[in-house]
Amino acid sequence: MVALSAPVDIAFEPLPAPAVCDQARLSRDARFDGLFFTAVRSTGIYCRPVCPAPTPRRENVSYYRHAAAAEAAGYRPCLRCRPELAPGDGTWRRGDTTVARALKLIEEGALVDAPVASLAERLNLGERQLRRLFVDRLGAAPLGVHGTRRLLFAKQLLTETAMPITDVAMAAGFGSLRRFNTAFKDAYRMAPRELRQRPREAMGETLVLRLGYRPPYDLPAMLEFLRGRSLPGVEVVDSHGYARVLAPEGPGAAAGWLRVGAWPGGEHALRLELHGTSPARLLPVVNRLRRMFDLDADPLAIGDALSADRRLRPLLHARPGLRLPSGWDGFEIAVRAVLGQQVSVAAARTLATRLAHRFGTPLATSPAEGLTHLFPTPADLAEADLAAIGLTRARADTVRTVAAAVLDGRVDFHAERTLQDFTGRWVDLRGIGPWTAQYIAMRALGHPDAFPAEDLVLQKTLAGGGTRLTAKTLSARAEAWRPWRAYAVIHLWRQASLAAPAPRQSRSRTST
Numbered sequence: 001m002v003a004l005s006a007p008v009d010i011a012f013e014p015l016p017a018p019a020v021c022d023q024a025r026l027s028r029d030a031r032f033d034g035l036f037f038t039a040v041r042s043t044g045i046y047c048r049p050v051c052p053a054p055t056p057r058r059e060n061v062s063y064y065r066h067a068a069a070a071e072a073a074g075y076r077p078c079l080r081c082r083p084e085l086a087p088g089d090g091t092w093r094r095g096d097t098t099v100a101r102a103l104k105l106i107e108e109g110a111l112v113d114a115p116v117a118s119l120a121e122r123l124n125l126g127e128r129q130l131r132r133l134f135v136d137r138l139g140a141a142p143l144g145v146h147g148t149r150r151l152l153f154a155k156q157l158l159t160e161t162a163m164p165i166t167d168v169a170m171a172a173g174f175g176s177l178r179r180f181n182t183a184f185k186d187a188y189r190m191a192p193r194e195l196r197q198r199p200r201e202a203m204g205e206t207l208v209l210r211l212g213y214r215p216p217y218d219l220p221a222m223l224e225f226l227r228g229r230s231l232p233g234v235e236v237v238d239s240h241g242y243a244r245v246l247a248p249e250g251p252g253a254a255a256g257w258l259r260v261g262a263w264p265g266g267e268h269a270l271r272l273e274l275h276g277t278s279p280a281r282l283l284p285v286v287n288r289l290r291r292m293f294d295l296d297a298d299p300l301a302i303g304d305a306l307s308a309d310r311r312l313r314p315l316l317h318a319r320p321g322l323r324l325p326s327g328w329d330g331f332e333i334a335v336r337a338v339l340g341q342q343v344s345v346a347a348a349r350t351l352a353t354r355l356a357h358r359f360g361t362p363l364a365t366s367p368a369e370g371l372t373h374l375f376p377t378p379a380d381l382a383e384a385d386l387a388a389i390g391l392t393r394a395r396a397d398t399v400r401t402v403a404a405a406v407l408d409g410r411v412d413f414h415a416e417r418t419l420q421d422f423t424g425r426w427v428d429l430r431g432i433g434p435w436t437a438q439y440i441a442m443r444a445l446g447h448p449d450a451f452p453a454e455d456l457v458l459q460k461t462l463a464g465g466g467t468r469l470t471a472k473t474l475s476a477r478a479e480a481w482r483p484w485r486a487y488a489v490i491h492l493w494r495q496a497s498l499a500a501p502a503p504r505q506s507r508s509r510t511s512t
Helices: 018-027 067-072 098-107 116-122 127-138 142-160 165-171 177-188 219-227 279-292 299-306 313-318 330-339 345-359 393-408 419-427 434-444 456-463 471-481 485-499
Strands: 037-040 045-047 061-064 206-212 235-237 241-246 256-262 269-275
Touching: 018 061, 037 067, 045 067, 061 067, 067 142, 098 116, 098 127, 098 142, 116 127, 116 142, 127 142, 142 165, 142 177, 142 206, 142 279, 165 177, 165 279, 206 279, 219 235, 219 241, 256 279, 269 279, 299 313, 299 485, 313 485, 330 345, 330 393, 330 434, 419 434, 456 471, 456 485, 471 485
Parallel strands: none
Antiparallel strands: 037 045, 037 061, 206 269, 235 241, 241 256, 256 269
């Protein structure tokens, strides 16, 4: 029997070892869901490792790193295990590698109305070089990855919702129903309507979707983290889920809202409810939530890397499903990071709530209980008189500086930025130091290797015994945790919060 372990480093090996794939497939190991796909030559179908269908003979099986690679080889997605529900491969989608940054740009729609050459230019590469990287690493070209992503999302909407097929085409990023029908038939050898073999009730204004993840996943810990920092009026977090107001999609339009919680029955998925959201907005919302709730992380790879440290090993053992909580909006996280400098969690939350209610947009009608305001935009804060909410002059100046810098493009949250490039732009702003820049990278981008070495809580927690490490010593210690340093931060912060739950004052805060 082959021992299952973390998948090999895909920077050098395109797939987990064949014996590991075999065992994961035969045991239907959900920890490998989305890390590879099983294609069956005798049926022309590709499946997830967790597919409940009868196990095919080994000689009929081929393994692919990415769904797009299986489709490029001529296979169709299984209607039973539904590859569209598999979590993404977070090892490729996160971090600073060229392929990771390209995948993030594709998720943001970089190839919807632009050629591959434009994507390559944003990454400072030649088009042929980018194509070669994708084929070598993922087994499919960028356009293939983009096309598979759109079609699988459309397949999920056709299967799970009552959306009209025209709206499904729009939600998946197709410019016309004709183009969608042609692409769907060419790829899956069936018309979109054939997936709807039974009548469906009218959709109404509520849409429910599955957001799959790879276990283990500690949703209670995620909600606890978000609840302690939630902004009344803008979001509502309880032990069962997270709700948030969505900005209106045009003048005179009503605000929408969403709620995320556990999928019933113990399925490895979150349940997303969307209210008052147009088809064109669905995929961006899903992408944001997947990042925010860290649904594409690979706990095996992260645990394998971090558990080599004896200090972290018991924390990983106690909380193997702990994930990296991001925020809904980058600018909101940046402002809250500034407000949280040198104050407690509770004080930072109070200041952020005052700011949201004073300078944000009040909703004419609350779309759901507890949701009354939109968080301020950069334009709302660029020249705002922030002394009225109790900010010091220096802190108010920094908030206005951040707002102005976002407006004029000196800083941004673009997916093509490396961690060094991103944090370097932020520390160039007056009032933003390395801790704040790294914190923003961790919470706004969900960057897995962001590391606020100046954090006082980290310095004390890792040192123990009432002492503290210097930022230089802490950074040196954390080199062995790359490229998952942000996950080590979350584990250490959680240990500190459990050991001393009372609000703390510090020069550099960890928890705005």
